[in-house]
Amino acid sequence: MTIDWSQFTPWSSLAGGILIGISVSVLLLWNGRIAGISGVVGGILSRNRNELAERIAFIAGLIIAPGLVWMILERPTVQIDSGIPAIILAGLLVGLGSRLGSGCTSGHGVCGLARLSVRSLVATLTFMAAGFITVYVLRHLLGV
Template identity: 60%
Template sequence: MIDWYVFTPWSALTGGALIGLAASLLALANGRVAGISGIVGGLLQRGETGWRLAFVGGLLAAPWLYRSVSALPPMQFDAGWGTLVAAGLLVGFGTRLGSGCTSGHGVCGLSRRSPRSLAATLTFMGAGFATVFVMRHLIGA
């Protein structure tokens, strides 16, 4: 059953197109993959910080730009701070272990037909599905 109240195909399509456009422009202009973990991680090293700061600045400015044309959806967290911190640390560990994040592998790698990115994306998604199933149906959190 589709919840038509929250079904937003046009904003999702627009957002996906903008992500694809940004990833394409970064690849064409800089020859870089738009993997967020790599871009943010590169800020901690010397060199090439200008485009990285601009990219991260655009990510951080996006909600305010969106808010100027539409109301932001309400934010709701179904977990406590401890769970959110643990989840963030596990995601960070996973991006190091997988040599990239969902944006680098899922958006950029799949569009380049990378077998490694396909394996990584299937692993990310499978782990996410399994985690939601365990947390919602087995543990009941």
């Protein structure tokens, strides 16, 4: 392992993390809901239509955030290296897996760990390990 110092952004990443912590805290403090993205989106898709307006408002916030940043500051950096088949496969896996496992990086990784939930800790370690292994296999064994 070598650390890529040229890409290392500890302060902006920490500050961004703090904003995410504030966001999930605001939703819990006032609305009493867990800000798990896969759960919020999944709830819109399923027949369980309670709090539909709230769910849509939360997702709308996520979607308009980059436009506001672009208008006020600069265009957000989004670099996508994957081809179309990889994107489709990845999207299907992320959608299916996050619903089956009842959460993703936000629901288990942030909110679950802030709740000190062992179940979320196990989920987080599992999906992080799967992510590390997948990148290892794709980049270093298959050379994709």
